[in-house]
Amino acid sequence: xxxLSRLTQDVTELRNRVGVGHGRDRWxxxxxxxxxxxxxGAAATWRNLMLETLGDPEAPWRI
Numbered sequence: 376x377x378x379l380s381r382l383t384q385d386v387t388e389l390r391n392r393v394g395v396g397h398g399r400d401r402w403x404x405x406x407x408x409x410x411x412x413x414x415x416g417a418a419a420t421w422r423n424l425m426l427e428t429l430g431d432p433e434a435p436w437r438i
Contacts, residue, residue, distance in 0.1 A: 379424065382417045389414055 393406045
């Protein structure tokens with residue numbers, strides 16, 4: 376779980392460094408689809424885990 380949590384931080388840092396957010400008007404060079412696919416997959420894995428955890432009727436905060 377800690378590795379997955381760290382991965383989400385890394386994806387955020389990648390987005391901040393090379394994305395068009397924060398007022399940038401273009402992508403930085405060097406990021407190719409083979410870089411983006413694993414980052415998007417990691418983000419989707421984290422999202423799925425969070426949604427499944429929130430939907431868990433036996434989650435500790437529901438007891």
